[in-house]
Amino acid sequence: MLSRLLSNDLPRSRWLVALLILLFLGLAFAPFLFPGVKALNVAAKVLIFVALVASFDLLLGYTGIVSFAHTMFFGIGAYGVAIALNAAETPSWGAIALGVLGALFVSLVLSLLIGLFSLRVRAIFFAMITLAVASAFLTLASQLSDFTGGEDGLTFRVPELLSPGFSLTEEPLQTPLGEVDLNGRLITYYLIFLAVTAIFLTILRIVNSPFGRVLQAIRENDFRAEALGYRTVVYRTLSNVLSASFATLAGCLLALWLRYNGPDTSLSFEIMLDILLIVVIGGMGTLYGAFIGSVLFVVAQSYLQDLLRMAGSATEGLPLLPALLTPDRWLLWLGVLFVLSVYYFPTGIVGKLRERAALARLKGKP
Amino acid sequence: MKLNADFDWKPLALVPALALLALPAVGSPSTWITLTVAGLAMGMIVFIIASGLTLVFGLMDVLNFGHGVFIALGAFVATTVLASMGSYTTADSLWLNLVALLPAMLVAMAVAGALGWVFERLIIRPVYGMHLKQILITMGGMIIGEEMIKVIWGPEQIALPLPESLRGSFIFGDAAVEKYRLLAVLVGVAVFAAMVWTLNRTKVGLLVRAGVQDREMVESLGYRIRQLFIGVFVVGSALAGLGGVMWGLYQQTVLPQMGAQVNVLIFIVIIIGGLGSTLGALIGALLVGLMANYTGFLMPKVALFSNIALMVAILLWRPQGVYPVTNR
Numbered sequence: 001m002l003s004r005l006l007s008n009d010l011p012r013s014r015w016l017v018a019l020l021i022l023l024f025l026g027l028a029f030a031p032f033l034f035p036g037v038k039a040l041n042v043a044a045k046v047l048i049f050v051a052l053v054a055s056f057d058l059l060l061g062y063t064g065i066v067s068f069a070h071t072m073f074f075g076i077g078a079y080g081v082a083i084a085l086n087a088a089e090t091p092s093w094g095a096i097a098l099g100v101l102g103a104l105f106v107s108l109v110l111s112l113l114i115g116l117f118s119l120r121v122r123a124i125f126f127a128m129i130t131l132a133v134a135s136a137f138l139t140l141a142s143q144l145s146d147f148t149g150g151e152d153g154l155t156f157r158v159p160e161l162l163s164p165g166f167s168l169t170e171e172p173l174q175t176p177l178g179e180v181d182l183n184g185r186l187i188t189y190y191l192i193f194l195a196v197t198a199i200f201l202t203i204l205r206i207v208n209s210p211f212g213r214v215l216q217a218i219r220e221n222d223f224r225a226e227a228l229g230y231r232t233v234v235y236r237t238l239s240n241v242l243s244a245s246f247a248t249l250a251g252c253l254l255a256l257w258l259r260y261n262g263p264d265t266s267l268s269f270e271i272m273l274d275i276l277l278i279v280v281i282g283g284m285g286t287l288y289g290a291f292i293g294s295v296l297f298v299v300a301q302s303y304l305q306d307l308l309r310m311a312g313s314a315t316e317g318l319p320l321l322p323a324l325l326t327p328d329r330w331l332l333w334l335g336v337l338f339v340l341s342v343y344y345f346p347t348g349i350v351g352k353l354r355e356r357a358a359l360a361r362l363k364g365k366p
Numbered sequence: 367m368k369l370n371a372d373f374d375w376k377p378l379a380l381v382p383a384l385a386l387l388a389l390p391a392v393g394s395p396s397t398w399i400t401l402t403v404a405g406l407a408m409g410m411i412v413f414i415i416a417s418g419l420t421l422v423f424g425l426m427d428v429l430n431f432g433h434g435v436f437i438a439l440g441a442f443v444a445t446t447v448l449a450s451m452g453s454y455t456t457a458d459s460l461w462l463n464l465v466a467l468l469p470a471m472l473v474a475m476a477v478a479g480a481l482g483w484v485f486e487r488l489i490i491r492p493v494y495g496m497h498l499k500q501i502l503i504t505m506g507g508m509i510i511g512e513e514m515i516k517v518i519w520g521p522e523q524i525a526l527p528l529p530e531s532l533r534g535s536f537i538f539g540d541a542a543v544e545k546y547r548l549l550a551v552l553v554g555v556a557v558f559a560a561m562v563w564t565l566n567r568t569k570v571g572l573l574v575r576a577g578v579q580d581r582e583m584v585e586s587l588g589y590r591i592r593q594l595f596i597g598v599f600v601v602g603s604a605l606a607g608l609g610g611v612m613w614g615l616y617q618q619t620v621l622p623q624m625g626a627q628v629n630v631l632i633f634i635v636i637i638i639g640g641l642g643s644t645l646g647a648l649i650g651a652l653l654v655g656l657m658a659n660y661t662g663f664l665m666p667k668v669a670l671f672s673n674i675a676l677m678v679a680i681l682l683w684r685p686q687g688v689y690p691v692t693n694r
Contacts, residue, residue, distance in 0.1 A: 066501045117678060120685060124429055124641075127501050128633035132677070135630045136670050143670075269626070273509065276502065323517050332517070335509030342503045343492060 005201060007208040011288055013357035016350060020288060023295050028193065031186050035178035040189060042302045044257045047192050048250050049294040051199045053278045054287050055246030060276075061285035062207050063239040064219030065119070068272055069130035072137045073111065073244040075267035077103045077251020079141065079148055082261035085156040086149075093159055100252045104245055111244035115237035134272075142263045153262020162188045162256065192253050199246055204287050206242065215239050216285075270331065274301070277334060280341050283348025292349055305330055377688035378645075381652045388660045396540030401659045407547030409655025410554025411616055415609030416632040416639075416647045417561060418602030424642025425578050425598045428490055429497060432504040433632065434625025435511030436603045439481060440474035440610025441620040442515055445524050447473050455529040463529035474611045475604040481511075482603025486596055508625065515622045523621035526614045550612055557605065561644055574598060578642065634673045638680045640687025649688055653680075 003010065011017045026033065030043035056070050080103025081096060088095035110133075118129040141148050148154065160166055166184035173180045180186070206212055217225040218232050226232050255261045274297065282293025305327045312325035324332065341348070347355070385402050392398045419433045447470040448455055454466035489507040493499040528546055535542040565571035576584045577591050585591050613628060614620040635654055639646025654673055661672040680688060 060498075064498055066498060117681060124497055124501075125637060127429070127431075128637055129677070132630045132634055132674055135627075136674055139670055143667075273505075276505070280502065320517075328521070329513055329517065331509055332513035335506050335513060339489065339503055339506035339510065342499055342506065346499075 007201075007205045009204055009208045009287075011350075011354075013350075013353040015356070016288065016353045019292060019353075023292065027295075031189055032175055032180055033177060035175070035180050038302075040185065042298060044189055044192055045302075046295050046298045047189075047196045048254050048257065049274075049278065049298055050291050051196045051250040051253065052247055053275055053282070053290040053294050054200055054203045055243045055250065056275050057279050057282075057284065057287060057290045058203055058207060058215075058246070059239055059243040060279055061283075061289075062212060062219060063215045063236060065236060065240070066127040067130045067240070067243075068127060069114065069134040069137075070243070070247050070275055071267055071269070071272045072130075072134045073107045073247040074251040074254070074271065075137070075141065075261075075263075076107050076110070077248035077253075078255040078261040078266035079103070079154075079251075080106070080248070081252045081255035082149075082154040082156055083147065085158065085255075086154045091157045091159050096159070096252075096256070099255075100249070103248050103252060107244045107248040108241060111241045112237065115240040116233075119233055119236045119240070134269075138263060138267050138269075141267055149262065151263060153260060153265065155260045158184075158188070158256060158259055160184075162191070188257060192257060195249070195253055199249060200287065200291070203246060207287065211235070211238075219285075273331070273334065273338075277338050277341075279348075280338065281345070281348055283350035283352075284346075286348070286350040286354075289348045289350040296349075301330075308333075374689070377649050377684075380688070381649060381656070384653060384656050384660075388656070391664055392660065394540075397663070399538070399541035400543065401663055402656065403541075403543045403551075404547055405656035405659035406652060407544075407550040407554075407655070408616070408658060409652035410551050411609060411612045412631060412635055412655055413554055413648050413651035414557050414612055415606055415628060416635040416651055417557060417644060418605035418609070419632055420636050420639065420642055420644060420647040421561075421598055421605075422602040423636065424644075425574055426494075426595050428494070428504075428599075429500050430490070430504050430602075431501055431629070432485065432489065432507040432511060433602075433606055434627075434629035435485075435508050435515075436478040436482060436606035436625075437610035437613060437628050438512065438515055438620070438622060438625035440478045440607030441526065441614030441624060442519050442524070442610075442622075443474040443477045443607070444470040444611040444614055445519075445526050445620055448526070448529075455527070457530060460531040463531045466529060471608055471611050474607040476607075478607025478610070479600045479604035482600045482606075483596065485603070486599045490599070508629075512622050512625060519622070521622060523619045526618055526620050528615055528618065532615075546615065550616065553608075553612060557608070558644070558648055565644065570594075570597075631673070634677050636687075638677055638687055640684075640690040643687070643689035646687055646689035650680075 011020055027043060027047060031040055034040070034043070052070070052074055056067075059065055059067055059070070077100070081099040084095045084099025084102065085091050114126075114130060114133060118126040142151050144150075145152075157163065161184060163184045166187075168182040168186075173182055207215070214225065214230050214235050217228070217230070218235055222232050225235075251266055254266060258265060278293035278297045279290060281297065282289030282291070308325055308330060309327050312322050312327070315321040315325055323329070345352070385405075388401070389395070389398050392401060415433075415437055418436070419430060422428055422430050422433075448466060451466040451469070454462045457463065485507060489503055490500070493503055532546045532549060535544045536548070537543075563571075565575060573584060573589055573591075573594055577594060581591055610624075613624070617624075631654065635650040636642075636647055638650035638653060639648070653676060657672045657676050658669060661669040684690070
């Protein structure tokens with residue numbers, strides 16, 4: 001049953017299994033284990049990133065093409081929901097559905113066009129063209145201020161059931177770890193949790209299908225895959241479209257959670273960088289890597305910046321160091337981490353753990 | 367690139383064709399001349415920046431997403447050098463101004479070239495031949511470089527005023543031509559001429575072209591292609607530094623993110639030109655420059671997408687770019 005659910009793609013390492021179960025349970029019960037607004041926000045962001053990064057891994061890790069337009073599709077999803085709910089008189093489920101479907105349609109058309117144009121010729125064009133298109137889209141989104149709210153973004157209300165004002169019980173629930181409000185935020189969290197689980201399992205299913213095998217074959221050697229009779233253009237384009245669609249869904253979830261959307265929250269290049277880094281740290285070509293990487297990264301990002309601030313104030317008076325250790329230079333350290341992980345850690349956390357497990361098995365069987 | 371009977375002139379004709387096509391749309395001839403000269407000048411600056419990247423890609427097959435860092439670095443170095451030469455830039459003499467500008471360019475090229483050497487050793491050397499990793503790792507290098515610029519020069523934008531005698535414009539009849547743009551055209555033509563001459567008329571150029579064609583054969587003839595590679599990368603970075611100075615003076619402000627912004631522009635240029643082709647990069651840059659100026663005048667809202675539309679149109683016509691470099 002479980003094996004079916006995971007599409008027979010088991011973690012293949014005892015440590016990895018333990019880590020996955022731990023993180024999964026942690027996220028499933030996050031509102032009760034870590035009461036508090038910030039912790040819940042971090043947990044929701046982790047969930048959304050799991051979906052987003054898993055969809056990117058489908059493209060980068062499994063098909064072997066680099067796209068810089070992934071945040072564009074993420075943003076389209078977020079803007080779809082934001083614009084639909086902003087325009088609606090009363091926030092309704094119908095408006096959300098309309099926003100999601102509209103966003104999916106836009107992403108579908110756009111990703112198909114980009115894919116057909118750039119993947120037809122050579123895969124390396126794709127990285128450059130997506131970069132150009134994504135930067136044009138970012139400018140477009142901040143310029144069409146009547147429609148998207150410009151730089152300020154859009155703030156909107158969500159349906160009653162999901163809004164913080166809605167309560168299941170009069171009194172907050174008392175748990176040994178603190179009190180938990182059973183309100184609309186909690187319901188939204190679990191809605192996101194279910195949606196992300198569904199998205200993750202669907203992508204897992206896709207990469208372990210015959211279609212996914214072809215994608216991996218293209219990644220390893222596109223010439224040979226073509227020679228075996230697979231139309232690589234079609235497969236690459238399909239992979240691009242699928243990945244864009246899942247990113248769009250993740251964007252919709254983000255908008256629902258934040259009840260706000262602007263260029264910086266969903267379209268910015270920094271998010272693209274975060275996604276790249278998570279895929280590399282977690283392990284390219286394994287969806288479990290996307291999961292573990294997202295948890296580690298988002299938690300680190302949310303709490304390590306404080307640490308950086310402390311380090312900055314501790315080194316005050318020394319030359320240069322404080323300038324390097326401010327939270328503003330967070331990106332610098334991300335960049336260094338990124339380069340180092342591409343060099344020394346190309347298979348990521350999951351790859352390392354699996355290597356260890358495989359070695360242990362070899363030693364066990366003489 | 368010899369002008370013989372086989373020469374493919376069609377892409378070359380695109381540039382005047384686009385300019386003539388815009389004439390009826392713009393209407394007034396004097397505005398058209400102003401826009402065309404401005405477009406050509408912008409194209410020349412873009413070409414200077416893109417030429418380095420196209421060299422690096424053509425010979426080394428390295429997709430350098432970090433090229434923008436060298437551009438930004440060149441511009442920032444220029445702000446420092448020009449600021450330190452205060453009186454020369456504000457003097458009302460063209461010669462004194464050029465005396466200030468020349469060291470700014472040279473220092474910017476030297477610094478960018480030196481950084482290029484370090485970049486090649488640290489970032490690129492371990493990933494030769496792996497496109498996927500190259501894209502990822504040069505992107506990482508780009509971020510580190512951009513953040514280091516913020517550490518050194520601060521995150522705010524810095525004004526980079528033009529030297530006194532390069533401000534203002536010449537008036538030909540009704541058409542105004544900015545003085546600086548004429549300088550940009552001169553520098554651009556000089557860079558193009560130097561590149562074409564080096565590639566086609568010198569031994570180093572011969573080796574570079576041979577290396578593009580067949581790397582192993584050149585190696586087996588006893589040439590150290592690795593040294594050649596590093597040389598090309600350093601020259602490419604230095605050209606980016608020069609382009610950064612030109613671009614910074616053109617915009618009159620520099621900011622740390624400018625590298626990433628220009629990156630998008632030069633990717634479009636080298637895709638149009640055919641990755642690795644010098645003449646192609648020139649044509650791509652001129653087309654992009656003209657297009658940006660015409661659409662900026664006619665339909666400012668569309669200007670954002672004009673470059674992408676141009677690229678799409680070219681790719682529909684020639685999927686490999688206008689002058690595809692063979693065998694890749």
